[in-house]
Amino acid sequence: MKFGIMVNEGPYTHQASDSAYNFVAAALEKGHEIYRIFFYHDGVNNGTRLTTPPQDDRNIVNRWSALAEKHEIDLVICVAAAQRRGIADADESKRNGKDADNIAPGFRISGLGQLLEASIQADRMVVFGD
Amino acid sequence: MKFGIMVNEGPYTHQASDSAYNFVAAALEKGHEIYRIFFYHDGVNNGTRLTTPPQDDRNIVNRWSALAEKHEIDLVICVAAAQRRGIADADESKRNGKDADNIAPGFRISGLGQLLEASIQADRMVVFGD
Amino acid sequence: MEEAGETKKIMYVNRKAPYGTIYALEALEVVLIGAAFEQDVYMMFLDDGVFQLKKEQDTKALGVKNFSPTYRALEMYDVEKIYVEKESMEVRGLTADDLIIPVEVKSNEEVTKMMTEMDVLLNF
Amino acid sequence: MEEAGETKKIMYVNRKAPYGTIYALEALEVVLIGAAFEQDVYMMFLDDGVFQLKKEQDTKALGVKNFSPTYRALEMYDVEKIYVEKESMEVRGLTADDLIIPVEVKSNEEVTKMMTEMDVLLNF
Amino acid sequence: MLHTVNKSPFDRNSLERCMRTCDKGSAILLIEDGVYGGIKGSVIEDKVKGAMKDVKIYALEADLDSRGIKGRVIDGIQLVDYNGFVDLTVEYDKVQSWL
Amino acid sequence: MLHTVNKSPFDRNSLERCMRTCDKGSAILLIEDGVYGGIKGSVIEDKVKGAMKDVKIYALEADLDSRGIKGRVIDGIQLVDYNGFVDLTVEYDKVQSWL
16 A cells, blocks of 8 residues: 655654654555655754764654665655755755755655645545644 | 843744744843844754745744853753754754754754753742743 | 546545644645646535634634635635535534635535545545 | 853653654753753653653563663763652652652652742753 | 633643643743634633633733734733743742743 | 543543543443543542443453553453454444543
8 A cells, every 4th residue: 555644744843754764664564555755844854964862862863764775765854844944955045045954864855745745646645734 | 230031932833933933022122132042842943044934024033042042041942851842053963863954044953951040040030831 | 546647536534623733824825736737626514614714713813814805815716616514503603794705514424425425535 | 051160950751752743852962961051950741751760661562762861870970950740640640659760750740849949941 | 820721722721721720820921823712702712811810921912913803812811922921930939831 | 322532541531521521321431641531549449440430331342452551450441452453343323432
């Protein structure tokens, strides 16, 4: 079955990101397809490569990046939500006159249309949030 | 009177940061002293210079930076909370092997002791959060 | 399993008050973008979500943007199926007259039934 | 107005459940660091905060760190004034026997009184 | 002491918790979504009126304005602006934020 | 349809709202802090038992474990792991997350 996932909260503060990750990992193991994971609201904060969690804790961002690479999952960060919260790739950084970017490997920034498309294309849409 | 302020949520998603700003601005106008503003939990996300809010919206990060400069306010971001969430200054970035930093002008990164010190030194501690 | 090109029934479920958090505003942004996809769209306001439609919002003193007039523009985007739960209004001391746009008022029972008829539920 | 060097009564007010959000863990980090400041420290667990002290937490399947053993270490940090509200436990079907450390159980009325006696309240 | 409540009483327990745990002579300030607790005609109105026998209740004007409910506030709740919020934190010896 | 509830019923309204708005034949899955809704001996136990006459209630094992309440779950609530969570989303035609 084809799943679309929406993640509405950032890493560590709310469990939403962990729940989404564990759900996605289980779905993949069962042979399902993840059509797209869309990061919205504070969820965009899952996609910064500048996190350095404590050694004995899980690395939420790296975990998403690794999953995306291994299973070729489309991790999409909403551009409007990202601009409000300071998540930028090289293009966005340049366009907005910033001197740095912070996007993590495996994530891409795109528009809200990607969420709608996932909702239409997927067999099941599952939302994780606060 | 001397105020200590704790801000526990990031910009835009929760109103906590706006409420804290409006409170602080009013306190300064009345001649009170702001001993320190301590950003904890997702509050650390107030201190990224990579935000680009819509033109017709307030710029929460710049607003803090401007207030700090004008009134010499100590804006402290908790280091442990910042590491989890990907807020880094040049030193932190280097120490953690990162290739970029994102801290905004007027903010500094320091330890939780700064929160305790503010609680002890201030006449009133006011907490804004979710 | 959807055929390509098929139209889905999508319900935006709004349960949060405006301004205290950004969910109401960012949900509205989804609805506006979503209009271009020509799906069968339903907006449902439940619980504190009904406060999103309260008349007379004035954000000057707060220093944030008043996005409530945008609800009036939904019609131009062909978003016309807008529902508010009766019980949610009653609990909060509101009636349909308090709302910035005309809506269809549904009982909790009707809301339940409508939800079961959707293809996708997006929660804010 | 405090004199330099004076000791303040500081209460950490914990009202949130563990793991669903990070507040419980990050509050604990404040308490541990705060111990070095040699203030008169009170930890109060109210509402869902009482779940922070539930015995038998096992986070293996969740893949996050189990920080509940740290509450047992509080004594070594001279954090010994630890209180749990009776009514909060009752509502949730808990008793003091369910908790990972010995605590003083206080009624809502006693909690109210204690709060008024503090100099600073830090809320998590 | 001054208590602040920033959550809607229809979604969260914080206003009821606050009203149960504030001593006579203290004050409650409703801010952010907490101002919905001050709305007339709601299911919580009677509890709020009951609490007002023992404590003063204030509500932040900017938060009432933005939510379109300034004209609907329960009689006896006093409106304050941010200056008034600051004054309350000075008048009372400490602040408890019911987050 | 499948309903998920991720909030403590002692803090938020989402479990009660969900139980009021789920049709016969649907299922509720308690996740994250939502699993506290499945605890025995709480003030909400009777309401949960009442809902179980019409809908199946599940709880996510990892969330019960981490909170130390797996041994305290109301009889009749079925435990599932993340695989079971995925299976439920397949079995039911759509998911409503009561955020």
